[in-house]
Each structure stands twice: as structure tokens, then as C-alpha cells.
Amino acid sequence: MDRDWQNISRNDAWVWKPFAWEWWICIQLVLAIVGLLGNLLVMLVIFWPGRRRCATDTLIGALAVADFLTSIFIIPHPIVDMYPDTNAARFYCKIVHTSTLMWISICASIFTLTTISVEKLIAVRYPVWFQRLSTPKRATIAIVCIWIVAFGINTRSLYARYVSNGKCLSSKHSVALFIGVALFLVEYVLPVSVTVIAHVWTICVLRRRRVTALRKAQSLVLQMLLIVVITFIICWTPDQFGFLVFNLGIVPATYLFSPLYRCFVILAFANSCVNPFIYAARIPKFRKALKDMFMRKSGNRGIHSLSAGEGEGAYGNVVSSAQS
Numbered sequence: 001m002d003r004d005w006q007n008i009s010r011n012d013a014w015v016w017k018p019f020a021w022e023w024w025i026c027i028q029l030v031l032a033i034v035g036l037l038g039n040l041l042v043m044l045v046i047f048w049p050g051r052r053r054c055a056t057d058t059l060i061g062a063l064a065v066a067d068f069l070t071s072i073f074i075i076p077h078p079i080v081d082m083y084p085d086t087n088a089a090r091f092y093c094k095i096v097h098t099s100t101l102m103w104i105s106i107c108a109s110i111f112t113l114t115t116i117s118v119e120k121l122i123a124v125r126y127p128v129w130f131q132r133l134s135t136p137k138r139a140t141i142a143i144v145c146i147w148i149v150a151f152g153i154n155t156r157s158l159y160a161r162y163v164s165n166g167k168c169l170s171s172k173h174s175v176a177l178f179i180g181v182a183l184f185l186v187e188y189v190l191p192v193s194v195t196v197i198a199h200v201w202t203i204c205v206l207r208r209r210r211v212t213a214l215r216k217a218q219s220l221v222l223q224m225l226l227i228v229v230i231t232f233i234i235c236w237t238p239d240q241f242g243f244l245v246f247n248l249g250i251v252p253a254t255y256l257f258s259p260l261y262r263c264f265v266i267l268a269f270a271n272s273c274v275n276p277f278i279y280a281a282r283i284p285k286f287r288k289a290l291k292d293m294f295m296r297k298s299g300n301r302g303i304h305s306l307s308a309g310e311g312e313g314a315y316g317n318v319v320s321s322a323q324s
Contacts, residue, residue, distance in 0.1 A: 014089070015082035015166075024262040025076045031269050035071030038276030039064040045289045055139040056123075056221070059116045062143040063275065066109035070272040073102035082166035093168035100154055107150035107187055109272070113232060114191040115142055117198040120225060124205045153186060180247030188240045195229050224282040228275055235271035239264040 046053060046061035053061070080097065083089040095101065119139075123130045163169075202222060242264050245251050255261055279286045 013082070013084055014080060017079045017081045019076075019078045024266055027266050028074055028269060029076055031266070031273050032071045032075045035067060035074075035273030038273050039068035039071065041290060042276050042279060042286075043068065044293060045286060048289075048293060051289075053136050055134040055136055056116065056119060058136045058139040059112060059119065059143070060279075062139075062146075063109060063112045063116065066105050066112055067272040067275060069105040070102060070109060070269075073099065073105060074269050074272070080168070083163045083168055084166075085163060090163050093163050097168045103154045104147075104150045106272075107153055108147050110187060110191045110232070111146045111150060112143065113228065114195050114198075115146065116225060117195040117202075117229065120222060121198040121202045121205075124202050124222075153183070177247050177249075180243065184240060184244045184247075188236065192233060199226055199229060220282075224278060227278050227282065231274055231278065232271055234267075235274075236268050239268040 042064035043061055045051075046057050046064070080089075080092065083093060119134070123134070199222070206222065242251075242255070242261055246253075246255055280290075
């Protein structure tokens, strides 16, 4: 009877690993806090009541929301060492242990950035068509679709993980290899390729423009977005390629616990908090909007668009000048 009671207690017990403040944990916490505060300011500037927004502003706000959620999910937390054989443990294994929510928000951030790049290309290449069809409402629909796709791609953990003998196990190696390579192509190679092509195409179109005001306004937005894209590539490339070679079996499992991989992960997490600094450095209207917001000047409508060039609404007024 005592032995059965001990087995039940052991099977129903959660065993947590001792939490240690390693150097990467401390840096990760700092990045999470900076990402939370920075992206919160971006969301306040864009979604402040009474402030008008264009489609690009809505997408940039959605990018800030995705990065804000990512910052929440990268906050360090204790790790389970032994799981009980319960439904709660299986749920924790599938959702928390696999960082599913974090990867959903990261995937949404990547796809939103890709959408912004394509939207910018369409605005420059087909200005009249873009002005007629581009609205914040349609941008919101695109954002909802992006999150649905991000959720669908990352639900693999709902069936690929399970609890066995107190451990949270993954799927078979062949399945894990296929999923790892597929995610590398879908979440990294495809978005980066589309984004780079869209920016190169946009630059080529802008060079042929003769309307000085139009080129100046659109070039300011393009420069800012280009910096965001380059930063994303720099931050995520080492981590993505490192995880790819691990899935391919080129490096041993100990690589995932090495200082080099820790550095790659920290660099990837840094991407969730750098965009607000880019906006502040490259967009005077963003700095002015922050100042006015803290000074309670939310009624100022002269700075209504974050993605605008100097003195123009993002694409609405700028594109109108292209029709004349």
C-alpha cells in the first residue's frame, strides 16, 4: 500500500530544475524588458485614439504587436525536469516546453515584415491601384490571415510531443528532420527571398521616378524598412542555419547547449526589441509623436502617420501626387 502511494505521488509530482542566473538568461531578460517597453511605445503611437492610420501604419503596428508578444514569451522561466502523467503535464509539454506560442508570434512577425515589403513594392509600382485598394481594414484582414497561417505552421507541437516516463519527448528523428527543414524553408528562406526581391525591385522602380517629392517621401520609408529587413537577416541567419545543421545531423546534440548556440539565440531574440530604436532614429514623426503623446497632445493630427515622409501622409497624399 505504501509502495503504491509512493508511485502515485511520484507520477503526480512536478520536478523543476534549479533556476540559475546564467549570463544568457540575464541578457535574455534584459532583451525581453527592452522589447516590451519599446514595442509598447510603438503600439501606443500608432493606435493612439484619434490618430489616423494608413495601411502601412497598421502593418507596422501589427509587427510591433508580434514583437511585443515575442518579448513576453522569451522571459526566462523555470524548466520542468520530470513531468507527471497528467493532462496538465501533456498540455504544458506541448505548449510551454516547445515554446509554441513564442514561435507563433515570431512567425507572425516574419510574415508581417514580408507583407510590408510587398505592400511597399505595390505602392511604388502600381500607385493608382494601390491607393484604391489599400485601406487599414484590408490590412487588418491580412494581419488576421498572417496569424492564422503562423498558428497553422506551428501547431506541429500539438501532436509531435508527448509525456513518457516523466520526460517530454518529441517525434521520431525522420519526422523531426522533415519538420526542421520545412520550417527553415517556410519561416526563413521564403520570407527573406521575397523581402529582398521586393526591396530590390522597389529601389529599381524608385530610381526611374521623376517626381522629386514622391521619391523623397517613399525613399524615407524604404530606407527605414530596408534597415529593419537587414537587421532581421543579421539577427536570425546564424540561429536558423545553426538549427538547420543540427537537424541535418552535421553537429551533435551538445551544440544546442554550447555557448555558440546561446549567442545565436540571444542575437535572434534581440531582433524583437530593435525595431523601435530604428523608428526613433529614422523617422522624425515617430519621435515627435512620442513627445506629443507624453505631453498629452494626442489631438495633433499633423503627425498622424508613422510611415509618412516629411509633410505627407504615408501613401495616401504621396500617391495622389503621382497621378498628376
